[in-house]
Amino acid sequence: MIEVENLVKRFGGKVALKGISFTVRDGEIYGLLGPNGSGKSTTMRILAGIIPPSDGKVVVEGIDVAENPIEVKRIVGYIPETPVLYESLTPVEFFSFVGSIRGIPKGELEERVERLVKAFGIEEYLGELIGTLSFGTQQKVSIIAGLLHDPKALILDEAINGLDPKSARIMKELLNGFKEEGKSIVFSTHILAVAEALCDRIGIIYNGELIAEGTPEELKRFAHEESLEDVFLKLTESQEEVSSLVRALREAF
Amino acid sequence: MEWEIVNVLYREMTYKRLRANPQLSTDWNKFIKAFKRSGSLKRTLLSQSILFGIFGLMLFPGVYYVKDPSGSAVIYASYCLLPLIMALYGTAVTAQYAISLGLFEPLLSLPVRVGGKYLSALLLITELPSTLFLLPPAVALSLKLGPVAGVLGFAWALMGAFIGHTLGLLIYDRFGKASGGKFSGLKTAFKAFGILLVMSLFYGLNYLQRYVASHYETLKGVFERYSVAYPFSVSTVEKPLLSLGLLAVYGLVIGAVYVLTVRRLWRRISEGTATERRGGRARLSLHSPALALALKDFKIATRNTSLLTGLLMPVVVIIPSLAGALKSGSEGSALGFVLAVGWTSAIAIDAVLKIDGRAFEVLHSLPLSLRTFLRGKLVTMTTVPITAGLLAVMGLSLRNPGSLKVLPLALFLPVATAGTTLTVFYWGIREVALPQTTWKKMLLALLANGIIIGGTAGLWYVEWFLSLPFVLLVDVLLLWHLSR
Numbered sequence: 230m231i232e233v234e235n236l237v238k239r240f241g242g243k244v245a246l247k248g249i250s251f252t253v254r255d256g257e258i259y260g261l262l263g264p265n266g267s268g269k270s271t272t273m274r275i276l277a278g279i280i281p282p283s284d285g286k287v288v289v290e291g292i293d294v295a296e297n298p299i300e301v302k303r304i305v306g307y308i309p310e311t312p313v314l315y316e317s318l319t320p321v322e323f324f325s326f327v328g329s330i331r332g333i334p335k336g337e338l339e340e341r342v343e344r345l346v347k348a349f350g351i352e353e354y355l356g357e358l359i360g361t362l363s364f365g366t367q368q369k370v371s372i373i374a375g376l377l378h379d380p381k382a383l384i385l386d387e388a389i390n391g392l393d394p395k396s397a398r399i400m401k402e403l404l405n406g407f408k409e410e411g412k413s414i415v416f417s418t419h420i421l422a423v424a425e426a427l428c429d430r431i432g433i434i435y436n437g438e439l440i441a442e443g444t445p446e447e448l449k450r451f452a453h454e455e456s457l458e459d460v461f462l463k464l465t466e467s468q469e470e471v472s473s474l475v476r477a478l479r480e481a482f
Numbered sequence: 483m484e485w486e487i488v489n490v491l492y493r494e495m496t497y498k499r500l501r502a503n504p505q506l507s508t509d510w511n512k513f514i515k516a517f518k519r520s521g522s523l524k525r526t527l528l529s530q531s532i533l534f535g536i537f538g539l540m541l542f543p544g545v546y547y548v549k550d551p552s553g554s555a556v557i558y559a560s561y562c563l564l565p566l567i568m569a570l571y572g573t574a575v576t577a578q579y580a581i582s583l584g585l586f587e588p589l590l591s592l593p594v595r596v597g598g599k600y601l602s603a604l605l606l607i608t609e610l611p612s613t614l615f616l617l618p619p620a621v622a623l624s625l626k627l628g629p630v631a632g633v634l635g636f637a638w639a640l641m642g643a644f645i646g647h648t649l650g651l652l653i654y655d656r657f658g659k660a661s662g663g664k665f666s667g668l669k670t671a672f673k674a675f676g677i678l679l680v681m682s683l684f685y686g687l688n689y690l691q692r693y694v695a696s697h698y699e700t701l702k703g704v705f706e707r708y709s710v711a712y713p714f715s716v717s718t719v720e721k722p723l724l725s726l727g728l729l730a731v732y733g734l735v736i737g738a739v740y741v742l743t744v745r746r747l748w749r750r751i752s753e754g755t756a757t758e759r760r761g762g763r764a765r766l767s768l769h770s771p772a773l774a775l776a777l778k779d780f781k782i783a784t785r786n787t788s789l790l791t792g793l794l795m796p797v798v799v800i801i802p803s804l805a806g807a808l809k810s811g812s813e814g815s816a817l818g819f820v821l822a823v824g825w826t827s828a829i830a831i832d833a834v835l836k837i838d839g840r841a842f843e844v845l846h847s848l849p850l851s852l853r854t855f856l857r858g859k860l861v862t863m864t865t866v867p868i869t870a871g872l873l874a875v876m877g878l879s880l881r882n883p884g885s886l887k888v889l890p891l892a893l894f895l896p897v898a899t900a901g902t903t904l905t906v907f908y909w910g911i912r913e914v915a916l917p918q919t920t921w922k923k924m925l926l927a928l929l930a931n932g933i934i935i936g937g938t939a940g941l942w943y944v945e946w947f948l949s950l951p952f953v954l955l956v957d958v959l960l961l962w963h964l965s966r
Contacts, residue, residue, distance in 0.1 A: 280846075299850070299851060302848060303849040309843075309847075313841055313843040317781070317782045321765070322778070322781060325766045325767050325774070329773075330771045330774060330775075330850055331849060358785070
């Protein structure tokens with residue numbers, strides 16, 4: 230279970246998160262949606278113990294993130310939107326490094342790497358430098374590294390971006406499997422169809438505030454809209470802006 | 483238009499280089515300041531030209547104060563190795579770096595007739611200021627042999643840079659692949675040797691200057707006999723027509739090789755074949771977190787020349803004291819060498835903290851305590867100086883077995899100084915992060931290491947065996963601090 234209570238994050242004078250609260254239950258996929266710069270990634274990085282909150286409380290599987298970030302990192306799998314990897318290591322060297330820091334027993338590590346590498350189809354790239362791999366393959370390396378320790382909770386920041394359809398499908402199936410195992414999953418994406426299909430509940434974050442929360446159906450009813458895309462555009466006050474921008478573009482061409 | 487493209491490429495390369503420095507990329511104001519300072523090609527060229535011109539003044543007396551005027555040409559010719567080696571090394575290393583950054587990708591989709599010439603121009607322009615090192619000795623040459631000889635002499639220096647640049651491109655084209663491949667260990671060894679060679683160039687030049695000055699009469703014959711080959715050809719400046727003819731022939735031959743190489747290189751850049759598949763599939767290997775961190779650092783450093791240079795820097799700095807110890811053979815000079823090793827171990831902190839680059843974020847997402855991180859960095863910082871120190875002391879002991887007394891110090895002193903530096907820089911920091919390298923901390927580290935080195939030396943001269951317990955005590959305290 231992940232509990233976020235009145236979370237505030239300030240960067241100097243700028244307030245990125247203005248007191249958001251939500252809960253992710255065991256065995257639930259919680260979607261965090263919002264336009265670029267709304268505070269999604271900041272929220273995710275706080276949940277993963279990477280940056281400390283300025284105020285409020287975040288508890289992951291009973292551990293307070295502010296008090297014990299290292300213990301949180303031990304049980305959380307975090308996959309960032311842009312793969313951040315050591316580009317001059319090979320995937321095998323990188324997995325060995327992550328496995329060593331996390332203290333994963335060798336047998337378990339070998340078994341998990343083999344299974345995940347096969348699932349994502351990157352066997353032939355294992356001996357190549359990460360920096361020479363395509364964005365999609367780097368993203369797969371990042372996903373595998375985030376899952377190696379069989380985390381209790383998962384924080385996925387637009388992790389499906391850049392994946393080919395087959396790998397995206399595998400990822401979705403994996404997430405459903407983790408959900409069945411009772412893991413708490415926070416998931417952000419700009420592909421609203423994926424969010425609608427995958428998430429049990431969705432929170433819409435805008436300008437550092439959680440402006441709506443509920444199941445996809447509840448959100449549609451709440452906004453009186455047919456699709457999640459329309460709900461999103463309406464709640465983030467982008468519907469009018471999108472229409473006028475499209476008109477202007479059509480006139481320009 | 484062409485200058486504009488080279489300018490943009492230079493700015494982009496500088497930007498990416500600075501972004502890869504975690505100490506700058508985490509502090510936006512510091513980053514912008516550094517980028518403004520070094521992002522302008524014109525400004526960089528001007529400042530480097532002035533700097534190299536001033537450095538070149540050191541070479542002026544060597545050419546000017548030779549009794550025999552033809553001796554000046556011989557000495558100047560020996561200096562002309564310098565632009566060749568610097569351009570060769572600079573090109574081979576920077577070409578790999580520039581291409582790995584993907585600098586040319588945005589240009590590929592534009593209707594610009596992009597060629598390898600932009601890569602070459604980018605590298606050559608940034609290397610040209612180093613040729614100004616030879617300007618003051620060329621002036622000395624013109625004062626001794628006339629202005630024509632001086633102009634020809636400087637033209638030969640430029641030719642040397644061009645030869646080095648072309649050879650550098652050729653080497654990169656043939657061997658400069660992004661990954662190690664089958665013989666990666668051997669390549670790293672060659673790379674390390676190359677770095678040590680280039681970094682020791684100034685010691686070598688100093689020796690060469692003295693050697694040529696005292697043997698120029700004998701060397702004159704050799705230079706005349708092989709006057710077709712560079713740098714011997716430089717000594718032909720006394721015969722302007724011959725020298726000009728040779729310059730023209732060199733220009734044609736090297737020019738042709740240059741054009742062919744640049745075309746081949748462009749094919750590689752545009753087709754994206756600048757990488758190489760590594761042979762075989764490596765096995766997963768697990769280590770303790772601190773050792774895993776150090777091994778990761780060494781793997782990254784051996785695949786990145788500038789990082790490897792930083793790690794090897796302590797070895798270069800101690801070369802003069804090693805030379806002194808070898809010459810004297812006394813136990814005191816062996817101790818002096820080990821103290822120098824201890825002193826220079828601390829300077830590796832800068833290189834070690836840069837290794838993670840922008841991937842430092844990876845460490846933030848892992849359950850890694852600051853103390854484990856510091857233990858890992860301590861291993862990375864001390865491995866090179868300890869290995870170099872132990873090997874050198876064992877070598878010295880062949881001349882004087884008494885030198886073996888300092889062997890334990892060669893092992894334990896670098897741990898004390900590097901560990902002290904890390905402790906000072908990370909004082910007050912509680913999580914894995916990059917320390918702010920303030921003057922206060924630098925002075926404090928300098929002072930603390932001064933006490934350790936001074937204490938070791940002082941106790942050695944009281945009674946040689948007293949210095950070891952002192953160093954061991956410092957090591958134990960540091961390791962206790964890093965293990966709590």
